[in-house]
Amino acid sequence: MRLLILGGTWFLGRALGEAAFEQGWSVTTFNRGVSAFDLPGVQVIRGDREQPGDWSRLAEHGPWDAVIDTIGYVPSQVLAGAKALEPVMGRYVFLSSVNVYTGWPNEPLNDVSPVFDCPPDADADFGADLGYAGQYGALKAGCERAVVETIGTDRATVLRPGVILGPNEYVGRLTWWLARAERGGHLLAPGPPERPIQPIDVRDVARFAMRCATGRQNGSFNLTAPVGHATFADLVSACIDTTGADTEPVWVDPSWLVERGVQQWTELPLWRTHSGVWNVDSSRATEEGLRCRPLATTVADTWSWMTAGGAAVTGSGEASRAADHGLATLRELEILRAWTMRA
Ligand SMILES: NC(=O)c1ccc[n+]([C@@H]2O[C@H](COP(=O)([O-])OP(=O)(O)OC[C@H]3O[C@@H](n4cnc5c(N)ncnc54)[C@H](OP(=O)(O)O)[C@@H]3O)[C@@H](O)[C@H]2O)c1
Structure with missing residues (x-):
């Protein structure tokens, strides 16, 4: 062939x-x-x-x-x-x-x-x-x-x-969540934990x-992975388990995050509240033989790739897209403090 x-x-x-x-x-x-x-x-x-x-x-x-x-x-x-x-x-x-x-x-x-x-x-x-x-x-x-x-x-x-x-991802989606989980402490997790996702x-x-x-x-x-394949909680807990860090998710109301101007998809990668984003029917591909491994495997293999030095990338302009993804540490702390104090 x-x-x-x-x-x-x-x-x-x-x-x-x-x-x-x-x-x-x-x-x-x-x-x-x-x-x-x-x-x-x-x-x-x-x-x-x-x-x-x-x-x-x-x-x-x-x-x-x-x-x-x-x-x-x-x-x-x-x-x-x-x-x-x-x-x-x-x-x-x-x-x-x-x-x-x-x-x-x-x-x-x-x-x-x-x-x-x-x-x-x-x-x-x-x-x-x-x-x-x-x-x-x-x-x-x-x-x-x-x-x-x-x-x-x-x-x-x-x-x-x-x-x-998966391994070699250069956008900074899963790689950001893994790096954040490894840093430890209270991790801002956009609720609800049961939100279905289909990466x-x-x-x-x-x-x-x-x-x-x-x-x-x-x-x-x-x-896409089938609807119901995984949830946002599965993603967060797989990242914490895989990195083995002392990290505790704090689940925050998504409407409250939107009101505070947290940027969906970029500041918090993979988080988006739109109702169709994780509601894609891929059953036709499944009938033709598409098989999707568990999200935990994708997370673990991506972490192995990252910790082995990562990157087949030589550093073109595209690589800088990763810099646009993820929540800055201080901003995360401020948001978590405001969430705790909101009452
Ligand atoms: N990543 C996602 O989540 C996602 C989601 C949905 C759909 N897709 C689609 O999946 C496809 C693959 O995406 P990917 O992110 O995984 O990309 P990729 O396979 O990493 O593709 C980048 C490749 O394109 C080459 N390339 C870039 N500019 C070129 C040019 N002007 N002429 C010739 N080759 C060029 C690059 O090599 P050089 O730079 O060395 O030329 C590199 O080999 C894309 O069509 C994308 O739209 C991706």
């Missing part, structure tokens, strides 16, 4: 490469060589998705049985890549996002919920009026169209993950993507 991974060095792309090696596949990666180290043993083709000539140069190294695209964010670029690769590949698996749904994060979602309307040849400035998340989602919807209309419905799979966690392990996404690369899973699939 010859697999081409567009990207292939950092988070999901790296997990894909590792999983493909385990299966004995031959792997080619396409990237600029900026963000992270190459996986040993892969055929590396350097190139930039923004340069149309790089797509035709890449195609000269084919054919491949399958392409898994982790780097598509701008429809016109994805269109150029899909057109160049279509003659030299079998199946195409495109990594999209639940952000394509106009209802995310406000409404429960399934695989047929309405998506943004974006042309398959749109440029990066399309949807600038939609805000960061809306524009990201609209552009991803255009990328999906670029893939499906170029490759054909019988050879294309679109995967729409929610939040992905998916990067290795489970990789495994399902490979399944789609070899199988006949056409169409689009939501990729």
Whole structure:
């Protein structure tokens, strides 16, 4: 099996490469060589998705049985890549996002919920009026169209993950919670503890993507852990247990946190009160073989990666996203004091 991974060095792309090696596949990666180290043993083709000539140069190294695209964010670029690769590949698996749904994060979602309307040849400035998340989602919807209309419905799979966690995560979501748990003391935990959450392990996404690369899973699939897979309390207690620190969660009323201006998703990573954010139906993927490991395993393996030195990352601009996540220590203390004194 010859697999081409567009990207292939950092988070999901790296997990894909590792999983493909385990299966004995031959792997080619396409990237600029900026963000992270190459996986040993892969055929590396350097190139930039923004340069149309790089797509035709890449195609000269084919054919491949399958392409898994982790780097598509701008429809016109994805269109150029899909057109160049279509003659030299079998199946195409495109990594999209639940952000394509106009209802995310406000409404429960399934695989047929309405998506943004974006042309398959749109440029990066399309949807600038939609805000960061809306524009990201609209552009991803255009990328999906670029893939499906170029490759054909019988050879294309679109995967729409929610939040992905696991070793090599660079956004600073689970890694922040783990680092915070290790620091000890009273930990501000956004209630309610029983809030369901659905993060998916990067290795489970990789495994399902490979399944789609070899199988006949056409169409689009939501990729989240099933509703009810875990709760926020499971996340917090797994972080405390895994780090072994003397840390005690203090569960705080979420409306009170919102009133105090605590930033959801960033200051307290993975915390969001919108009713649709963790209400994504991924049963279609489950029927096609998606299996999600326990959240505690994801937490423990991410901690092992962190404590072993972490980071395949070499330090491009993206790595600085981690700096935007997490609550500053003094602010956490102030909030906890105000919560205790509120009566
Ligand atoms: N992370 C999540 O929680 C999440 C959730 C939903 C969906 N997704 C989707 O999943 C996919 C994978 O995301 P990820 O965060 O795991 O990323 P990733 O696999 O770590 O991908 C980054 C890769 O893209 C390459 N790259 C960046 N700019 C490039 C360019 N101009 N030309 C060629 N290659 C380039 C990078 O290498 P170089 O920088 O060296 O070029 C790196 O190999 C994305 O499509 C994302 O939208 C992620």
